[in-house]
Amino acid sequence: MSGPAQRYVYTALDQLKAGTVANVFGVVSFFKLPYRSKGTDFCSVITIVDQSNVKLKCTFFSGNQDGLPSIYKIGDIVRFHRIKIQKFNNEFQGISSSGFSALVFEGTVGAPLIPRTSSKSYSFTAEDQKTVETLRNCQLGLQGFSSSRRNLSDVQPGQYFDLLCQLIGKAEIDKSSYLLKVWDGTKFGSLPWKVYVEDEALEVDRDSISRLQNFTIDVLVYDNHVELAKSIKIGSYIVIQNIHAKLHGTANENQEHDTYVEFHLHGGTGFGRGISVPPEDDSDVKELQKILDAVDIKQNQPLDPDVITSDIQLSQMSPPFDALERCQQLSVTVLPAHQQWQVTPLACITKNKAPQKFRVRARLKHVQPHHLYQSVKLHCSKCNSLLDAPDEESLNKMFEDRFTDGSNTPNAFWYQSAVWNTGNLDNRTVVIHFVKKYDILQSPEDSLIMVEGGSFKELSKLSIHFNTIIPVKSKEQRLEIDLSAPFLIQGNKWLYGCIKCSNIKSSEELQSLSLEVGWDAVEIAKVLGVELLTHLFVMNFTLEDETGSLNAYLWRHSEQFFQIPPSEILMNSDLQERLHMIMSALCPSTKQISEYPWMDCCIRSYNSGHGSKEQICYEIFDTLLSERDLNRFS
């Protein structure tokens, strides 16, 4: 069959029927690299998923390896033509049928749309292009796949992981095992093992092996992987799938220096075990090349190589020094939602258009503002305005402006009032209105009180005893809410309303509150027509890694990041102390930056401003401090 008129029909994975031959698109959620079957052919097993969230397991055979799809990474996008659909174990299964052909695209949004294929001629329409782009964009939302690709610095003992790395040395160990020495520009956090080999057995680039000795790991590959391992040229970029970081010895804390981690690629093809050599124009390979070129070996050298030259000396090192070095490999933050994302060097981020999302691993070189009170802001989610949160001095002034002699205070049936003369020379009074529930007064800890004329200090004291305080002013025989000061106080939370967006109603509306539940700030704001302002920390972090630096804001996700409520910190010295402790651990001004802790952060880029003033900004999100890891630095 030939000719330009050929049109292909693609079937969604939830529409497949047994006994048919179909054409499909999908995202790779699992794959076995091509391997020699027990018959005459090479074989590859690939599972794909599409927007219908239905998976299809496929088994393909081909007389030569090139006839099988060139997949290097979970998330790659595939287009298969002429696969036979049949039932096996009560599931649909795709098998290569006569004329089978495949196109494979990188799954990364924005990567070039160049298909990997062995077909001499193939169709690729604008519609196909759209399908690939759609699958790229939606793959994070699809269920049922996660990549286990890691950087060495993120690997935990015991894990199985995939590693994109550069081969810098190799050696035959015996018939069924072969040694690969590799690095990926990051340092493994625990003590890696070194496999003993005679000098003359090791094929290696002598310069790089000594220069990179603290970055390389030894991986032993077994059985079916030996043949391929032998054939790979030194300097190649390779992916080793399903390496086992096997903990040797006991994980006893007191004997930490007795344990080390071995790296094995076990025999067989289970769990996608295998080694691949992606093409040099692969985006991940290009990125790795950049990282490896940029790594500052000197700065990252953990130990003086003249002092520590062999593994024997390493193991004799005193535990505290060893432990300190390990701490510096740890990240003091965690990314609960995006652990599978790969790290992007800071230098690469600024080359991308916005909006995009990245994971970075960097140190906090500098923070603005320097003082805590300057970083607490009030944000209106409706008009997006950002105001400084008033400090104690401003609060004093705000409430002083509302002092009263108590002569005009109105009475009403739904509250009971008490007048308190402060006894000060200014003949000032504080009037407290106790709001009734079902016509009954509540105990102080359950009470909502409206207060006229109190000072900041007096309101602070009242806030210890009463559940909720609403500062009010009397005007024309009514109690009024005024947004020039906090409109509601609950313990350490002093809440404000947006003057622009609120549509203030009479305090009498408080009677319409549901009395079944407690005094909910959001409910109260609603009945009073107040558009609540949210407290935020707004900070500008200057992050730095081996490739460059980047300014990123921390604001909308700041409470999640610090796990400290910004709405309470200005009134709570314990919280202030805690934030201070965190900032000195993240950015300890007394130390060299190489001693600062690493932080893994999710960063999103976005366009800000208009017209010629438009610029790309960066924001930290979905990232939180790990108290346990942070404590090692403080």
Next chain:
DNA sequence: TTAGGCTTTG
């Protein structure tokens, strides 16, 4: 024909 992911471990 072959393999049919998968709860691995030198």
